[in-house]
Amino acid sequence: MIHLFTHNDLDGVGCGILAKIAFKEKVTVSYNSVGSLNYQVADYLEHSMANDEVYITDLSVHEENAKKLDKLFDQGSKVQFIDHHKSALHLNDFAWAKVQVEYDDGRLTSATSLYYEYLEEIGLIEANKALNEFVELIRQYDTWEWDKNQNFRAKRLNDLLYMMSIEEFETRMLTKLSSGTNFSFDDLEDQLLNIEEKKMEKYLRRKKREILQKQVGEYWVGIVFAESFLSELGNELGKENPHLDYIAMINMGSRRISLRTIHDDVDVSEVASKFEGGGHAKASGCNLTEKAYKLFVAESFPLEPLKSDAPKNVFNIKESPNGVLYDSKSKGILFLTPKENGAWEIENKEKPLNKSFLNFKDAEKYIKRNYAAWLVKDEEYVSFLIENIRRLRSN
Numbered sequence: 001m002i003h004l005f006t007h008n009d010l011d012g013v014g015c016g017i018l019a020k021i022a023f024k025e026k027v028t029v030s031y032n033s034v035g036s037l038n039y040q041v042a043d044y045l046e047h048s049m050a051n052d053e054v055y056i057t058d059l060s061v062h063e064e065n066a067k068k069l070d071k072l073f074d075q076g077s078k079v080q081f082i083d084h085h086k087s088a089l090h091l092n093d094f095a096w097a098k099v100q101v102e103y104d105d106g107r108l109t110s111a112t113s114l115y116y117e118y119l120e121e122i123g124l125i126e127a128n129k130a131l132n133e134f135v136e137l138i139r140q141y142d143t144w145e146w147d148k149n150q151n152f153r154a155k156r157l158n159d160l161l162y163m164m165s166i167e168e169f170e171t172r173m174l175t176k177l178s179s180g181t182n183f184s185f186d187d188l189e190d191q192l193l194n195i196e197e198k199k200m201e202k203y204l205r206r207k208k209r210e211i212l213q214k215q216v217g218e219y220w221v222g223i224v225f226a227e228s229f230l231s232e233l234g235n236e237l238g239k240e241n242p243h244l245d246y247i248a249m250i251n252m253g254s255r256r257i258s259l260r261t262i263h264d265d266v267d268v269s270e271v272a273s274k275f276e277g278g279g280h281a282k283a284s285g286c287n288l289t290e291k292a293y294k295l296f297v298a299e300s301f302p303l304e305p306l307k308s309d310a311p312k313n314v315f316n317i318k319e320s321p322n323g324v325l326y327d328s329k330s331k332g333i334l335f336l337t338p339k340e341n342g343a344w345e346i347e348n349k350e351k352p353l354n355k356s357f358l359n360f361k362d363a364e365k366y367i368k369r370n371y372a373a374w375l376v377k378d379e380e381y382v383s384f385l386i387e388n389i390r391r392l393r394s395n
């Protein structure tokens with residue numbers, strides 16, 4: 001038998017689909033989470049037969065499994081490991097491993113693109129236009145190149161996977177790819193994706209109104225209870241609240257926290273490591289441990305959600321040379337005014353705060369963090385300016 005062990009995300013499933021095209025019914029594909037791969041591989045190695053072939057893609061094996069695979073390889077079995085994660089580069093010491101993070105031209109690789117090239121090279125798969133497109137969409141999704149290229153087809157392909165079971169997705173893709181011409185979504189898939197997008201927009205709007213802010217350790221954190229569309233939600237909340245260091249999305253059911261940041265000087269994998277977790281600098285996850293529960297849930301429960309900035313203003317806009325008006329529950333009205341050399345000052349209910357800020361961003365960060373202030377609507381701004389025009393002119 002031929003076995004493929006691969007990741008259960010789009011890049012891993014892409015490898016599974018390629019294996020089914022190459023080996024047809026001779027291959028058994030097992031989709032794994034990061035946590036389950038080594039158990040599955042160890043279990044398989046206990047029962048493997050002499051003429052079995054084993055492929056592992058998009059996930060890394062630990063030392064013990066690597067040694068066992070090496071033994072199998074030495075005995076003449078077909079073993080091939082293909083991955084694109086930096087963390088697996090050390091496995092290149094083995095003759096059966098191919099780990100490559102980027103191509104010679106600088107583009108990042110994905111497991112699906114590497115596996116596709118491998119299968120083509122040894123003549124097990126024949127390249128065609130549909131397959132090229134399919135593999136490239138997955139590569140762009142997995143490396144986030146789609147975001148830079150605004151390649152929404154890549155994003156939609158990933159969304160489609162999460163809207164159905166892996167088996168159903170496989171069947172659909174295999175049918176689509178058998179035509180060999182262009183890779184495109186059919187009407188039903190387009191409709192499903194449109195409905196899902198509407199659902200997501202509604203969910204994000206609701207969650208944006210539920211965000212709380214508090215200090216946890218050295219950082220200011222935006223906290224929201226959520227369990228769906230986490231990457232989109234984390235990204236939007238981060239962009240909408242640049243005064244927050246990171247966003248923590250709490251799933252009470254699974255007792256997990258997802259952490260996201262848009263800032264280069266914040267590393268959320270470090271935060272996650274304090275609560276039995278880890279990941280990347282910009283996106284990571286951890287357990288809702290007792291300590292985390294106290295900091296993120298119990299202490300935030302009495303807080304009120306943040307009010308968002310008025311979205312459609314023409315006059316009261318950030319960095320306006322005429323000044324920018326905010327309101328807050330604890331301090332009342334706050335008026336930010338530009339001074340010479342780009343500095344900004346704040347007055348609170350007509351009295352200066354006696355603080356000067358290097359730029360608008362710092363001034364806004366200060367009132368948003370300390371007073372949970374929000375940008376008021378144009379109407380309020382205009383009446384404020386009319387009422388205060390004399391005083392402001394004489395300043």
Ligand SMILES: [Mn+2]
Pocket residue numbers: 011012058084110111142
């Ligand atoms: Mn991958």
